[in-house]
Amino acid sequence: MRAAVVTTFGGPEAVEVVDSEMPEPGARQVRIKVAAAALNPVDAGVRAGAFGGAGKRIGLGWDVAGTVDAVGVAGGTSLLERSRELGGAWAVGDEVVALDYGMVKPLGTHAEYVVVDTDAVAKAPATVDAVHAATLPLNALTAARALDLLELEPGQSLLVTGAAGAVGGFAVQLAAHRGISVTAVAREADEELVRSLGADRFSSGEVAPGSVDAVLDAALLGERALEWVRDGGVFVGVIPGAQPASVRGVRTTAVEVSPNGTHLAELARLVDEGVLTLRVAGAYALEEAAKAHARLAEGGVRGRLVLVP
Structure with missing residues (x-):
């Protein structure tokens, strides 16, 4: 072999x-x-x-x-x-x-x-x-777990950095499917792509401080992205232990993926339903x-x- x-x-x-x-x-x-x-x-x-x-x-x-x-x-x-x-x-x-x-x-x-x-x-x-x-498996499970950690309700706002990447793209689609309002941060050349994934708004990096309920930081921007979260909001990173320290009452954490066939089966079902794009x-x-x-x-x-x- x-x-x-x-x-x-x-x-x-x-x-x-x-x-x-x-x-x-x-x-x-x-x-x-x-x-x-x-x-x-x-x-x-x-x-x-x-x-x-x-x-x-x-x-x-x-x-x-x-x-x-x-x-x-x-x-x-x-x-x-x-x-x-x-x-x-x-x-x-x-x-x-x-x-x-x-x-x-x-x-x-x-x-x-x-x-x-x-x-x-x-x-x-x-x-x-x-x-x-x-x-x-890896990227969709990571995105799904990150959204679970964010604990957002339909209608709340989420900013995803690195939205054109693998984890970020899945996060945009999953969040939009859950009724969450998504702002995608990516390169200008990727605006059409991330909007096609379900982003309501797009930014190439200029975001008003404290303007969203939560950030999923797939691009590893750290403290810069943390500034965009409102007081008392949530920040989730994608490298365990590397998330910035909490400020202004913002809960900060990071996702650590694990094998889970049950969750993976649900994600596969969403692929077949056209919710997720591979x-x-x-x-x-x-x-x-x-x-x-x-x-x-x-x-x-x-x-x-x-x-x-």
Whole structure:
């Protein structure tokens, strides 16, 4: 089996595609034959050593779309059989999406096969191909969790920074779907895009202080974006622990995503209903993983780059 890994930290050239042992699913796990796996900024961080793991072989990739290839066995009874008794199951051949969470792990989703826990898996959206489906898990789960932390009611106002990016774009669509009034902050060239996602208002960076109920800071503007929140409002960042300190009674926090097949299934349903748009900026063969990392490093990507084994 082929897999993209790093054994030394560095730039895109540090990514290697190597032969790896086929992973075997244990109890409450499934093995997925990878059809597509998105490349995210967190992968670049892992590659550069931002999360540690020096001296180890580290697998890359968090998002996956593919087909269940094997189901774990527990106590002599297949997990599939036990699941059927409870009214639900993952069977070989099921088309699924999943989030394989973890900064430092021996194998990620940038591989021909990956093993994940069953509760991280959801049925793949039926209306898109695997390349598009692979862009859903990490970024949509992050956006949805951020909105839950904001606790906004319909009619309240939300400003999303980095609204043309993957997390920001999903946040705009999800917030608009919930009846929240969205101001999108992005580059001027992206105004048409973010308005098409459901933003009511657009700004390229000039926002009146204290003018919105909440900010979701996908662009990592920090204290600058915090100024735009009204007294007693809410600020949510996307890097745990990196949010600015509270001022003026503004509650500040940050989202930390986790695998959740139930929530992912709901997001997949919203894709099929046309609420969420899956954007692919480009597709690369797994063997071109380093090339995909180089493209990501150039910046200006709209949508996700996807690796295809």
